[in-house]
Amino acid sequence: MNDDTPANSTENLIVLLTGHQERLFRYIYSLVPSEADAKDILQETSLALFRKFDQYDATRPFLPWAYRFAYLEVQKHREKSGRSPLLFSEDIIDLLAIERERHEPRLEERLHHLDHCLGKLGPADRDLLTSRYACGESAEEMMARFSLSRRTLFRNLKMLRQRLYDCVSQQFKAEGFA
Amino acid sequence: MNLESLIHARLDGEISAEDLVRLEEILREDWQARRLYLELADLHARLLHARLLHEPGVASGRFATPGESGTRSGGRWRVAAFTAAGIAAVIAAVIAFVFLSVSLTQPGGGKDEAVSAGVAMLSQTISAEFAGVERRSGDTLAPGTIHLSGGLAQIEFYSGATVVIEGEAELEIVSPWEARCHRGRVRVQVPPAAKGFLLHAPGLKLEDLGTEFALNVDVSGVGSEVHVFDGEVIVHREGGGSQSLTGGMSLGSDGEKTVDPAAFLSLSELDGLAAARGVRRLEAWRAWSQEARRDERLIAYYDFHHQTAAGRDRFVGNVAEPRIQSRTGGAVGARWTDGRWPGKAALEFKRPGDRLRMTIDGTYRDITFACWVKVDSVDKKYNSLLLTDGYENGEPHWQIYEDGSLMFSLVYRPPGISGKGGKFNQMYFSQPVLTAESLGRWHHLAVSYEGTSGEVAQYFDGKVVGRAVSPLHQAGRSIHFGPCEIGNWGLPTESHQFPIRNLNGAIDEFAIYRTALSAAEIRAMFEAGRVE
Numbered sequence: 001m002n003d004d005t006p007a008n009s010t011e012n013l014i015v016l017l018t019g020h021q022e023r024l025f026r027y028i029y030s031l032v033p034s035e036a037d038a039k040d041i042l043q044e045t046s047l048a049l050f051r052k053f054d055q056y057d058a059t060r061p062f063l064p065w066a067y068r069f070a071y072l073e074v075q076k077h078r079e080k081s082g083r084s085p086l087l088f089s090e091d092i093i094d095l096l097a098i099e100r101e102r103h104e105p106r107l108e109e110r111l112h113h114l115d116h117c118l119g120k121l122g123p124a125d126r127d128l129l130t131s132r133y134a135c136g137e138s139a140e141e142m143m144a145r146f147s148l149s150r151r152t153l154f155r156n157l158k159m160l161r162q163r164l165y166d167c168v169s170q171q172f173k174a175e176g177f178a
Numbered sequence: 179m180n181l182e183s184l185i186h187a188r189l190d191g192e193i194s195a196e197d198l199v200r201l202e203e204i205l206r207e208d209w210q211a212r213r214l215y216l217e218l219a220d221l222h223a224r225l226l227h228a229r230l231l232h233e234p235g236v237a238s239g240r241f242a243t244p245g246e247s248g249t250r251s252g253g254r255w256r257v258a259a260f261t262a263a264g265i266a267a268v269i270a271a272v273i274a275f276v277f278l279s280v281s282l283t284q285p286g287g288g289k290d291e292a293v294s295a296g297v298a299m300l301s302q303t304i305s306a307e308f309a310g311v312e313r314r315s316g317d318t319l320a321p322g323t324i325h326l327s328g329g330l331a332q333i334e335f336y337s338g339a340t341v342v343i344e345g346e347a348e349l350e351i352v353s354p355w356e357a358r359c360h361r362g363r364v365r366v367q368v369p370p371a372a373k374g375f376l377l378h379a380p381g382l383k384l385e386d387l388g389t390e391f392a393l394n395v396d397v398s399g400v401g402s403e404v405h406v407f408d409g410e411v412i413v414h415r416e417g418g419g420s421q422s423l424t425g426g427m428s429l430g431s432d433g434e435k436t437v438d439p440a441a442f443l444s445l446s447e448l449d450g451l452a453a454a455r456g457v458r459r460l461e462a463w464r465a466w467s468q469e470a471r472r473d474e475r476l477i478a479y480y481d482f483h484h485q486t487a488a489g490r491d492r493f494v495g496n497v498a499e500p501r502i503q504s505r506t507g508g509a510v511g512a513r514w515t516d517g518r519w520p521g522k523a524a525l526e527f528k529r530p531g532d533r534l535r536m537t538i539d540g541t542y543r544d545i546t547f548a549c550w551v552k553v554d555s556v557d558k559k560y561n562s563l564l565l566t567d568g569y570e571n572g573e574p575h576w577q578i579y580e581d582g583s584l585m586f587s588l589v590y591r592p593p594g595i596s597g598k599g600g601k602f603n604q605m606y607f608s609q610p611v612l613t614a615e616s617l618g619r620w621h622h623l624a625v626s627y628e629g630t631s632g633e634v635a636q637y638f639d640g641k642v643v644g645r646a647v648s649p650l651h652q653a654g655r656s657i658h659f660g661p662c663e664i665g666n667w668g669l670p671t672e673s674h675q676f677p678i679r680n681l682n683g684a685i686d687e688f689a690i691y692r693t694a695l696s697a698a699e700i701r702a703m704f705e706a707g708r709v710e
Binding site: 022025026029030033034035038064065068086088089091092095096098099100102103107110111114129132133154157158161162164165168 | 182183186187188189190191192193198202205206209212213215216217218219220221222223224225226227581583605607649
C-alpha cells in the first residue's frame with residue numbers, strides 16, 4: 001500500500017497520473033467520443049482516483065485500477081446526460097469497454113507507428129491536421145481558412161485519418177512479419 | 179454510408195441521429211467493427227491529445243481557467259464546488275497534463291495475430307524432427323526452408339503437388355508451384371492440376387509434367403539423382419541442355435546413374451505408417467486414461483466411448499472411479515464420429531439442438547475443466563464448451579468467444595439483485611487461440627479456477643494462454659453446477675428463448691476436477707493425449 005502521509009500519497013498519485021493520463025483520456029474518449037465531455041470525465045476520474053487513492057494497491061498495475069473509475073464516471077455521465085442523441089447507448093459502451101480492455105495491447109502498439117506515418121504527410125495535409133488537432137480550430141474557422149465547404153472539409157479530414165490508419169496498419173503488419 | 183464513414187462522422191461529431199443508430203447496430207453485432215472503431219478512435223484521441231502536449235499555452239494554465247469554453251474542442255472545466263481534496267486532485271491533473279509531454283508512448287505487450295502467408299501445408303508427419311522449430315501436421319507453411327533432421331514429412335503444396343521428404347533433408351518452399359531441395363530424399367507426386375511444378379536441385383531443374391518421381395540430393399549438397407516412376411519430367415541441366423525422362427528412367431546430375439526406386443517411400447506406405455502410429459497413440463492414451471480415471475479429485479470424466487449395445491447409443495458414461503451413475507451424460511442430437519485416432523469415438527456438435535446433458539451435484543471451492551476438442555468454426559458470438567443451464571450465483575460458464583479466445587465466467591450477484599448482472603460478471607479471456615491455423619484440428623483446452631486466490635489459468639495444448647484474477651473476486655464463495663451441458667447452452671422455457679450457442683465441432687474427452695490442477699499436470703494431460 002501507499003506511504004501513510006497524505007503529501008506522499010498525493011505525490012504518488014501525481015506521478016501515476018502523469019504517466020497514464022493520456023491513456024486514460026483515450027480510454028474515456030473511445031466510450032464517449034466527444035472531446036469536451038471526455039475531458040470533463042477525465043477530470044472527474046482524477047478526482048475519484050484522488051479520493052480513493054488510499055485503496056490503491058501499489059503492487060498491482062495502476063491502469064486497470066484507474067480504468068474502473070473512468071468506467072464508472074462514464075456511466076455517471078451517461079446517466080446525467082439522459083437521452084442525449086449523441087451518446088452511445090449503454091450496452092454499446094459496455095461492449096466497447098470490454099473489447100477495448102482486450103484489445104489494448106494492440107492499440108498501444110499501433111500508436112508506436114503513428115509518428116512515422118505523420119512524417120510521411122505532405123505540407124497541405126500537415127496544415128489541415130495542425131489546424132484541426134494542434135490548434136483546435138473550429139470547423140467554421142477551418143472552412144474560412146481553407147476555403148472549403150463543410151462537407152469537403154470533413155471529407156478531407158476523414159480521408160487523411162483513414163490514410164494514417166492504413167499506414168499504421170501496414171507498419172504494424174510489417175513489424176509482425178519481421 | 180459504409181462503416182468507416184459512419185465512424186469518422188462519429189469522431190468528427192458530424193453524425194446524424196439515424197446514422198448513429200446504424201453505427202450502433204453494426205457495433206453491437208460485429209466485434210471486428212468494434213475493433214475498427216476503437217483503433218480509429220484511439221488514433222483520433224492521440225492526435226487530439228497531442229495538442230494538449232505540444233501547445234505552448236498549456237503550461238500557462240489555460241486548462242485550469244474556470245468556465246472557459248472557447249473553441250470547439252476547448253474544455254468546460256468546472257471548479258465551482260471543490261473540496262480541499264478536489265482541488266488537490268485538480269492540481270494533480272493539471273501538473274499531469276504538463277508533464278505528459280515527456281512520455282508519449284508506452285510499451286505494449288500485445289502480440290500480432292496469426293496471418294496466413296501459407297503456400298503449402300504439412301499434411302502428415304511420422305516421427306518427424308524439425309531442426310529449430312516445433313511443427314505438427316496440419317501446420318500451414320509459408321515460403322521458407324523446412325529442415326528435417328529425422329523421420330518423415332509429407333507436404334501438400336497449394337498447387338496440388340505432394341512432396342514426401344525423408345531423413346536428413348532440407349527443402350526450401352518457394353511458392354505453391356516451386357521448391358528447392360538442398361539435400362536429402364524427396365518423392366514428388368504431381369496431379370494434372372499441378373502440371374508445371376518446378377523442383378530445383380543442385381545441378382538440375384526438374385519440370386514436372388504430371389507424374390511421380392523421386393529425387394536424391396547427397397549430403398554434401400552437390401550431386402543429384404532423379405528417378406521417374408510414372409509420367410514425364412523435363413530435366414534441365416545446369417549449363418544448358420534439357421532432356422525428357424519418362425517412367426522407369428533415371429538420371430544423375432553428372433551423367434547417367436542408376437537410382438534404386440525401392441529406396442523411396444511411396445505415398446501409400448506413408449499412409450500405412452500413419453495408421454500404425456495412430457494405433458500406438460490410441461493404445462498409449464487408453465493406458466493413461468485407465469489410470470487417470472482413478473484420480474479421486476475427479477468430479478466427472480467422460481471418455482466418449484461409444485456404447486453400441488441396444489438402447490445405449492445416447493449414453494455417455496461418467497467413468498471416473500468410483501462410478502457415480504447420476505453424472506452419466508445424455509447426448510441430444512449430437513452424432514458419433516471419429517475422434518483423435520481411428521477407433522476413438524467423439525461426439526459431433528453441428529446443429530443448434532446438439533448437446534450433451536448432465537447433472538452434477540455438490541459444491542466446490544476449486545475446479546478444473548479439461549477437454550479435447552476439434553473446433554471446425556468459431557461462427558457464433560459465444561460457442562459453448564460447458565455451461566450450466568442458467569447463470570445463477572456460483573455457476574461456471576466455459577465458452578469460446580467470437581475472436582477465438584477461451585472465455586471462462588462466473589457470476590455472484592449481491593442479495594436482492596437478480597436477472598442480468600453485467601456488473602457482477604467475472605470474466606476471464608485467454609489470448610485468441612482458435613484462429614484459422616488451429617481450426618479443424620484436435621486441441622487440448624483447459625481452465626482452472628482456484629477459489630481462494632481467485633486465479634483463473636487457461637491452457638491451450640498444455641501451454642498457459644491466460645492467467646488472471648477478476649477485480650470482483652472474493653474468497654470463500656463456492657461453485658456448483660446442477661443441470662448443465664457440454665457443447666450448447668440452456669433449455670428454452672415457455673417465456674424465455676436461449677440464443678444459439680452450439681459448438682461447431684467435436685469433443686472426444688472431457689474431465690471435470692474438484693481442484694485447480696497445476697500447469698505441469700495440464701501439460702502432462704496434453705502430452706498423454708496428443709494426436710501424434
